[in-house]
Amino acid sequence: MAFISAVATQHYHHSAETLPTSTTNNRVKYVFQCQSKRAKRSLEETPTWSVAVVFFVLVAISIVIEHLIHVVASWLKNKHKRALYEALEKIKSELMLLGFISLLLTVGQDLISKICIPKSVGNSWHPCQKDRFSDSEYEDSCAAKGKVQFVSAYGIYQLHIFIFVLAVFHVLYCIITLGLGRLKMRKWKAWEDETKTTEYHFYNDPHRFRFARETTFGRRHLSFWSKSSSLLWTVCFFRQFVTSVAKVDYLTLRHGFITAHLAPQSEVRFDFQKYISRSLEDDFKLVVGISPVLWFSAVLFLLANTHAIALIFTHPPPKKNGADSEFQIMQIILLVGTKLQVIITKMGVRAQEKGVIRGIPVVEPGDDLFWFNRPRFILFLINFVLFLNAFQLAFFMWSWYEFGLRSCYHKHLEDGWGLGFQGTKFCYNAYYGHLRFIIQFLCSYVTFPLYALVTQMGSAMKPTIFSDQVATALRNWHQTAKKHPKHSTPFS
Template identity: 65%
Template sequence: MASTSCITTCDERPLDETPTWAVAMVCFVLVIISLFIEQLIHHLGEWLWKKQKRPLYEALEKIKSELMLLGFISLFLTVVQDPVSKICIPRSVGRSWHPCDINKHIDDQYLDPCRIKGKLQFASKYAIHQLHIFIFVLAVAHVLYCITTLGIGKLRMRTWRAWEDESKTIEYQFYNDPERFRFTRETSFGRKHLHFWSNSPILLWIVCFFRQFYASVEKVDYLTLRHGFAMAHLAPQQEKNFDFQLYINRALEEDFTDVVGISPVLWMFAVLYFLTTTNGWYSYYWLPFIPLIIILLVGTKLQVIITKMGLRIQERGEIVKGTPLVEPGDDLFWFNRPALLLFFIHFVLFQNAYQLAFFAWSWVSS
């Protein structure tokens, strides 16, 4: 009797009326896929640990935490979609803040208990299901976007290997003789950064804005920063054997550990993105420009920092001995916080991933 009642009232066939072989097949496939992914992550972690890639290992652990969070979100949405779909709200509230310009009477075509009461659903089961899929796509897109960015960064750094090898040659040691005196402006670093516009804040930012597109990191910058780092952290006789590129590579991997995760702040930004995707706000016009503006400001700021380090060399004297010695400092960064630039980069990566995920989700769902 219960089965007959279910057949007449349910839109889809329940579990007790589904063939057991179909249920077993679905469970088998899900278990196999889950075990494969779990073993893949486990062996990847062991390989990173053996290769002494501690930052990447920590990044993998963070990805595992994100997967656990996604699993909890998935379970929670599955559990609450039925009671949430039964919440009824007034029509005036339910017809506000739509992402698209829709007919005000379009909600009347959907049959649900709220319509009988003259109200609308707070959120339908299908809407929650779509949100469930989008959150999963967003997390996957963010991780893949960060991994792609890391790969591009490593490829870019390969071009620096020739500069690092050059720093160990006899010719380099001769040209950068520590006993050699030169005018600051006549050094390669000075010729690039010390000009009439260097002391003007407005001209400095304008030049640095355009410089980031064609000369973001040149050999003279790399070698000068390498020398400054070695003098600050190593003994003079250790500089020749120091591998600055290896250090930068490790620093890049440590930064990747920070940006690969989705922090609570970024989840809040995701909520704000959903809120602003409202008809009449035209967020699809101005929202994509936010990461573009931020990344251009960050790139310009980094160029300004390098130039200001050159100005500090000049302030110490018009003549330098050996290679110009740059002295980085937290005061060169916004609010004396270098980590703020990393947060902006993290934010840009997340928002770009959000845009890509939204495009992919909209394209597949359409």
């Protein structure tokens, strides 16, 4: 695989000698001192056996990873998991894109490092204070021209390592997202099985008349707070932490979906939980993708990591410098979860307008309940939160490894919480790790499955209503019909 080979080759090129210390100044000094003293050996001066060993290890690792991906793809095909197979292909495409970026950095390293810019431009937009490295001594090929390098070779190498870390965290977050989502849906299976029992149909006799407010669904959603917009959003905000998907909500939405889109006799035969699971997998292939908008947000993150600016994409700055981006990301996912809860309650309010109902309350689907009449917009927000959370955690781990917690990327550790560096370090690690885990957990275990359920209440029915075998048969039939159109009819 080009990505693994490019990263390992670049790391081997810059790590032939062990750096004596982890501090930023000494690492930079040491690397460029080694370069000035011609410490790097070329392949002409390197034993062939060491070159062969490095080459063999890189190829072996690449082949093993490629084989594992092939095994997973074959298993998904055999299990007729078309959506997950497409998601795997999309992950491979994203890794290939990162591999190409890594390869371009390797090939263009010398060319980029030879670009010279004026000192006035090079001394702007630093992540650290201007005088932090004023005494640093390192070789700059542009110094003779009175200029500075656009990006040094060592800086390109560090960026190279960051791309590798980003790829690892992107794949890891994708696996966690799907795993937690399916874990949440597993408990819905028992509710689905209950709809096949005699007791369920007796209790929800479609010939029995009831007031909508007296049903279990009505008692949960139809109260004094549902009449006030502010109280409605407040209750729905806290509800996502307790029972994001209650049993009565699942059964009512199931009944509303079947009533709107299927025949009445499908109430017993239709497996709504399996349909939701297929819809989750279908949405997952969109969540794992990285759109141009997300790449642009990543560029803004890197651009805004400067001492002079505190934007939404920056790391947690000192208290005096502004808001915390982690809490802003959490606010987005909490807003999405609250909106989904509000949609369920509003469907209950609509059902109440009928007064008297028969059997289970019938909630009416509609895109008008969603922001901009677009249910997919919520999926974009979920995708945005997952990507940005993975990106920022990857950036944090990379900057910790490359520069340590005393670097200017973690300036608030020095300005921060009045506990001394060691105490602040412990508190910050606990704070940062737990907050990232909470965001990932809320997004994957609470919001994403809730989205898969509530979006079935849109105006349109998803193609995942058909099983993978039926969907494949329909696509094949459609392709065959296009290739062999009728040229004549019995009446021609």
